Amino acid sequence: MRTRAALVCTLALALSPGRGFAEAPGEPPVPSAARQTPKEAVADAEGTPEKKPSLLIHGFLQQNSSLRATRPVQLLKVESRLQLDLSQKAPRWGFLAKTDFVYDPAAVQGSSAHVDLREGYLTWHGRSLDLRIGKQIITWGVGDLIFLTDLFPKDWVSFITGAPIEYLKKGSTAVKANYYLDDWSLEAIFIPTFQRDTFPIGEKLTHFVPFPEATASRLVLPPRTLANAELALRASRMIGGYSTSLYLFRGTDPMPSFHFDPATTTVTVRPHRLNMVGASAQGDLRGTLLSGEFAYYDTEDSAGTDPEIANPSLNLLLAAERVLRDKRTASVQLFFGDMLHHGRYEASLPTGFPRQRQLRKTVTLRLRDSLRRDTFRPTVFLLYNLDDQDFFVKAEYEQDLTPGTWYALGVNLFGGKFRHTLYGQFRGNENIYFTLRRAF
Amino acid sequence: MTKRAAIAIAVVIAAALTPSPSGAVELSGLEIMTRVEQREIGKDERSQVTLTLITKEGQRRERKLLLQRQGKADRKKVLIHFLSPADVRGVGFLVWRHPGKDDDRWLFLPALNMVRRIAAADKRSSFVGSDFVYEDVAGRDVGQDTHTLLRSEALGGQDCYVVKSVPKDNRSAEFSSKLSWVRKDNFVVIQERYADKRGEDLKLFTVDRLEVIQGIPTVRKMTMRNLQTGHRSEVTYDQVQYNLGLKDEVFTERYLARPPA
Numbered sequence: 260m261r262t263r264a265a266l267v268c269t270l271a272l273a274l275s276p277g278r279g280f281a282e283a284p285g286e287p288p289v290p291s292a293a294r295q296t297p298k299e300a301v302a303d304a305e306g307t308p309e310k311k312p313s314l315l316i317h318g319f320l321q322q323n324s325s326l327r328a329t330r331p332v333q334l335l336k337v338e339s340r341l342q343l344d345l346s347q348k349a350p351r352w353g354f355l356a357k358t359d360f361v362y363d364p365a366a367v368q369g370s371s372a373h374v375d376l377r378e379g380y381l382t383w384h385g386r387s388l389d390l391r392i393g394k395q396i397i398t399w400g401v402g403d404l405i406f407l408t409d410l411f412p413k414d415w416v417s418f419i420t421g422a423p424i425e426y427l428k429k430g431s432t433a434v435k436a437n438y439y440l441d442d443w444s445l446e447a448i449f450i451p452t453f454q455r456d457t458f459p460i461g462e463k464l465t466h467f468v469p470f471p472e473a474t475a476s477r478l479v480l481p482p483r484t485l486a487n488a489e490l491a492l493r494a495s496r497m498i499g500g501y502s503t504s505l506y507l508f509r510g511t512d513p514m515p516s517f518h519f520d521p522a523t524t525t526v527t528v529r530p531h532r533l534n535m536v537g538a539s540a541q542g543d544l545r546g547t548l549l550s551g552e553f554a555y556y557d558t559e560d561s562a563g564t565d566p567e568i569a570n571p572s573l574n575l576l577l578a579a580e581r582v583l584r585d586k587r588t589a590s591v592q593l594f595f596g597d598m599l600h601h602g603r604y605e606a607s608l609p610t611g612f613p614r615q616r617q618l619r620k621t622v623t624l625r626l627r628d629s630l631r632r633d634t635f636r637p638t639v640f641l642l643y644n645l646d647d648q649d650f651f652v653k654a655e656y657e658q659d660l661t662p663g664t665w666y667a668l669g670v671n672l673f674g675g676k677f678r679h680t681l682y683g684q685f686r687g688n689e690n691i692y693f694t695l696r697r698a699f
Numbered sequence: 700m701t702k703r704a705a706i707a708i709a710v711v712i713a714a715a716l717t718p719s720p721s722g723a724v725e726l727s728g729l730e731i732m733t734r735v736e737q738r739e740i741g742k743d744e745r746s747q748v749t750l751t752l753i754t755k756e757g758q759r760r761e762r763k764l765l766l767q768r769q770g771k772a773d774r775k776k777v778l779i780h781f782l783s784p785a786d787v788r789g790v791g792f793l794v795w796r797h798p799g800k801d802d803d804r805w806l807f808l809p810a811l812n813m814v815r816r817i818a819a820a821d822k823r824s825s826f827v828g829s830d831f832v833y834e835d836v837a838g839r840d841v842g843q844d845t846h847t848l849l850r851s852e853a854l855g856g857q858d859c860y861v862v863k864s865v866p867k868d869n870r871s872a873e874f875s876s877k878l879s880w881v882r883k884d885n886f887v888v889i890q891e892r893y894a895d896k897r898g899e900d901l902k903l904f905t906v907d908r909l910e911v912i913q914g915i916p917t918v919r920k921m922t923m924r925n926l927q928t929g930h931r932s933e934v935t936y937d938q939v940q941y942n943l944g945l946k947d948e949v950f951t952e953r954y955l956a957r958p959p960a
Contacts, residue, residue, distance in 0.1 A: 317785060348959075389953070398813040425810035439953060495952075500803065502816055502952075541816045543801050548818040580817075585824045632752065632828030662760065662784040698785035 318342040318357075318699060325420040325692040328670070335420045335463065335690055338363035342377070353382045367416055367463045378430050389437040394430040397448060399493065399506060400552055401541045403625060404640065405594050407554035407574050408506045408537040410491075410513060414457040419464065419685060421669055421692025429454065442496045450489035453481055453511040455530060459685075467684035469612070470519040476526040481511055501542030508535035512558065516567040531559035531568050548590075550578040563600020566608045571599040586629040594621035613679040620645040634659040642682070649675025649683035663698040728846030728862045731881055736772045736841050738886045741915055741941030744768045747782070748936055752829055755929030762787070762827065765959050766936075769945055773798040773840055776950035780958045789958040793950060794837055802837060807955045814952045823873040829932035830902060830923040832873060843871055849878070854890060858883040874901055885916045900926045907933075913941045 319342050325335040339362045346355040357378040364371050380393030399409040406413075417426040433450045459466045481487040489510030496503060512533035519526050537554035553575050560568035573596070580590035598604060601617035608614060622645065627638035636657040643650045655669035670691050675683025726734070745767045752760040763782040770776055779792040791807035791814075801819035808815075822834040844864040851860055859880040866872040875898060880890040891904035908920035917939055924931040948954065 317788065319786070384957070389957075396810075396812040398811050401815065425808075428811055437953070439948065444951075444953065502805075543803060543816070543819055546801050546819045548816055550816075582818050582821045582824075585821050588818060590818075632825060634828065663786045665786060696786065698788075 313347060315344075315346045315348075317344040317346075319696050320699075321423075321694065321696040323422055323692065323694045325690045327687075328689045328691050329687055333463070334365040335367055335688075336363050337365045338422075351384055355380055355382075367420060367459070368457075368461055376430070387439045389439075391435045392433075394432045395435065396425075396428045397431050397433065397435065397491075398428060399491075399504075400537075401539045401550040401578070402552055402576050402594075403578065403590060403592060404623065404642065405576050405592055405621065407552045407576055408504075408508070408535065408539065410508055410510065410533065410535060412454045412456055412513065416457050416459055416464065419459065419671060419673075419688060419690075421671055421690060421694070423667070423694055423696070429457070444493075444495045446491075446493040446495070448489075448491040448493075450491070450510065451485075452483050453487065453489060453530065455480070455515070456513045459688075465685065465687040467679045469517065469679070470526050472521075472524055473519060473526045474524040476528055479527055479529040481530065481532075487511070498540075499542075501540045503540045504538065506535065506537035506539070506554070508533070508537075512556075512569060514569060516569075518567055533558055533569075546581060548580040550576070550580070550592075552576040563598075563603040564607050566604055566612070570601070570604050573597045573599065586633075588625075588627050590623075590625045592621075592623040594623075595619070596621075613677065616646045619647070644675075644680065644682065647675060647677065647680035647683065649673075649677070649680040651682045651685075665696055667694040668692075725848060725851070726860070728848040728864075729841070731848060731860050731862050731886070732841050732844075732846045732864065732879070734886045735879075735881055735888055736838075739915060740771050741913065742769070743943055743945040744939065744941050745943055745945070746936045746939040748934060750827065750829055751933045751935075753931050753933065760828075767945060767949060769947070769950055770796075772796075772838060775838060777837070778950050778955060782959070791955045791958055793952070793955045795950070796837060798840075805952060805955055807952075807958070809958060812956070814956050822871075829934075830925050830930060831932055831934075834872075835904075835923070839872070843867060844877075851883070852880075854880050857889070859889065869896075887916050887918070895927075902926060908935075912939050915941055 319340075321338075321340040321342070323336065323338045323340065327333045327335055341360045342357060343360070344355070344357045347353055355378060356376070359375040359377055361375060362372045376394060378393075378395050380391050380395045382392075383390040397409075397411045399411070400407055402409075411431050412429040413427050414422075414429050415427075418424075431448075431450050431454060432452065433448050435449075436447045438445045438447075489508070491510070492507040494505045510533060511530045513530065515528045515530040517526055517528055534557040535554055536557075537552065539550070539552040541548065541550040543549075553573075556569065556572045556574065558569045558571050561571055563570045575595045576592060578590060578592040580588060582588050596619040598615065598617045598619075605614065621642060623640065623642045625638065625640045627636070629636050638653075638655050638657075640653045641650070642652075650673070652672040653669065655667055657665055657667040659665045668691075670689070672689050673682045673685035673687075675686060677683045678686070745765070748764050748766050750762050750764070762784060765780045765782060767778045768775060773796050775794075775796045777792075777794045777796075781787040781790045781792075789807075789809035791805075791809075793805040793807075795803040797803070804817045804819065805814055806817050807813070820833045820837075822837070822839075823832050825831070826833050826836045844866050847863045847865075849861045849863050851858065853859065859882055862879045862881060864877045864879065865875070869875070873895075874893040875896045876894045878892045879888050881888050887906065887909060888904075889906040889909070891902075892900065893902040893904075895901040903924045903926055904921065905924075906918050906921045908918070910917050910919050918936065919939070920933065920935045922931055922933045
C-alpha cells in the first residue's frame with residue numbers, strides 16, 4: 260500500500276509557562292494610566308533594540324523511551340539526545356547547524372551512539388529571492404499524517420516508536436530557491452542525491468516480509484548522476500481566501516520495490532523513478548478549515564504490468580477542521596487512491612501474492628485540546644483503512660513543567676485483519692512512549 | 700467601501716462635528732466606542748511584547764514575542780513570532796482580520812519548517828493561556844455590542860466616559876456586559892470591568908502605563924485580572940515603533956517562515 264502517511268500538526272503552541280514567585284495579588288488597582296497625562300516619549304531607554312549575540316546557541320536535552328506493550332515486552336528505545344542548534348542571522352544572510360548527539364543502548368536500528376546533522380544550511384535573502392543551501396527539512400502539502408505531495412525523506416522508525424513528531428521528517432541535502440512575484444510564491448528545489456526513508460528492518464520491530472525464505476537483502480540505490488537528481492517545483496498564491504499550490508516532482512519514489520531471486524534467496528530492494536503532479540488548497544469556510552490535495556503519480560511502471568513496481572495512481576485527500584469549543588479542535592480526513600492499471604496489475608500478479616484493491620479509502624479523525632492555560636495538551640489520532648481493514652491509533656498527553664520543559668506520554672497502536680497491509684504488519688509493535696525535553 | 704466602513708466614518712465625522720466633551724452635547728455610547736476603534740494608532744507597528752501569567756499564589760510564567768501589525772480594527776494583519784521560552788522559540792502566528800467574516804490564521808512550526816492554515820479560533824478562548832481572550836488581542840467589532848453612555852466620571856484624575864457594552868448575540872462573547880472607562884482627551888480605554896453571564900464580576904482590565912510615542916498614545920503596560928480566580932496577566936510593550944513602512948509582504952507566509960534571530 261502506498262499511503263503516504265503523514266505529519267501531525269500538533270498545533271499545540273507548546274506555550275510552556277515559567278514558574279517563579281511574585282507578590283500575591285491584592286485589590287485591583289486604579290489604572291495608573293488614568294493618573295498620567297501622556298507625554299512625548301523623548302528618549303525611551305527600553306526602546307533601544309537589544310544587542311543580539313552574533314552567534315546564537317540553542318537546543319535541548321531529551322530523554323525518549325519506548326516500551327513494546329505486547330509480548331515480548333521489550334524496550335524499543337532508551338534514547339538520550341542532546342541537540343545543539345547554532346545559528347547566526349543577518350538581514351541578508353545566515354546559517355544554521357542543528358546537530359543531534361544520540362545515545363541509545365537499546366537502539367532499534369543502527370549504532371547505540373551516533374551524531375546526526377539534522378539540518379545544516381546557509382541562507383541568503385534578496386528583495387524577491389530567498390536561497391537556502393544545505394541539509395534542510397522540507398515539508399509540502401496539507402495532510403495530517405497523509406502525505407500526497409510531500410515525497411521528501413521520512414523516518415518511519417522514529418514515528419512508530421514514539422519520537423516527537425518532528426523526527427518523522429529527515430533533512431534533504433538540497434538547494435532551495437524561493438522567488439516572490441506579486442502574489443505568487445515560486446519554489447524550486449534541487450536535490451542532487453536521493454535519500455531514502457528509514458523503514459523498520461531487523462528483528463526488533465515486527466513487519467511483513469513477503470519472502471520468508473530470503474536469506475539476504477541487497478539495496479540498489481539510483482546511481483549518483485545528474486539524470487537521477489531530484490527536482491521539485493511549487494507555485495503558490497492566495498485565491499479567494501484559499502492558500503493554493505501547484506506541485507511538480509521528478510525524482511525517486513521513497514517506497515522501493517522488492518524482488519526475490521529464488522536462486523540466491525536474495526531480496527533486492529530498489530527505489531524507482533517517480534514523477535508527480537499535484538495541487539492543494541486550504542482555507543476557511545464559515546469557521547471550518549477546509550483542505551484538499553491531489554496528486555498524480557507517474558511511476559516507472561507506467562504500463563502497470565510489473566506488480567513489483569508501483570502502478571500509476573490518482574490520489575485525493577479531503578479534510579475539514581473545526582474548533583468545537585474553546586481550544587478543543589476536531590479534524591477529519593478522507594483519502595482516496597485509485598490504481599490506474601489495476602487490471603494489468605492483477606493479470607501480472609503471481610499466484611498467492613496479496614492483492615491490492617484498485618480504489619483505496621482511508622479515513623482519519625483527530626481530536627486535540629489545550630487545557631489549564633495551554634499547559635496540558637491531549638491529542639488522539641485515529642486512522643482506518645476501509646479496504647485493508649487496518650488501523651493506527653496515536654494518543655498522547657503533553658504537559659509543560661517549567662519554562663522550556665515538557666514531557667509527553669503516549670501510546671501507538673497498530674492492527675488489522677491482514678499481516679501484509681501497511682498498519683496490519685506492525686501489529687505486535689504497540690508501544691507506550693515517554694519523552695522529557697528541556698529546551699535552552 | 701463597505702457599508703460598515705462607511706458607517707464608521709460617518710460616525711467619526713459626526714462625532715468630530717459635535718461640540719467637545721466639555722460642551723453641551725455628549726457623544727453617544729456608539730460614537731465613543733467607534734472613536735476608540737478608529738483612533739490613530741499608526742499605519743503599522745512593531746513591538747516586543749512580554750506576557751506574564753501570574754497565579755493567585757504569585758507563581759509567574761513569562762513569554763516574549765515580537766509583534767508586527769499593519770492596519771487596525773477589522774482590517775488588521777498581525778504577525779507574531781515567539782522569542783521565548785526556548786521550546787517555542789521561532790514559532791510564528793499570522794492573522795488577517797476581515798470585516799464581517801472569520802479571520803484567516805497561519806501557524807509556522809520551525810522544527811518541521813512547515814506553514815499551515817489553522818481553523819478560526821473560538822474568540823472566547825484564552826490567548827496563549829493568558830487571561831486575555833483571542834478577541835482581546837485580535838479585536839472585537841464595535842457593531843457586535845450595544846453601547847450605552849452611562850455617565851462621565853474621573854478615574855485617577857482623568858475625565859472619562861463610562862460606557863456599558865452588551866453583546867447583541869449573547870453567545871458571541873464570554874461576558875454579559877462590559878463597562879469601559881474611556882479617556883475623553885485621547886479615547887484610550889484605560890479600564891474595563893467585565894460581568895459574566897450571571898452578572899457577577901468576571902475580569903478587570905487596567906492600563907498601568909501609557910505614553911505618547913511618535914505622537915500616538917501608547918499602552919506600555921496593561922493587566923487583565925480574573926476576579927473570580929485571582930489569576931492575572933500582565934503585558935508590557937517595549938521597543939514600540941510606529942509607521943515603519945512595513946510592506947504587505949511582511950504579513951505573508953514568506954516572513955512568517957522567517958523568524959527573527
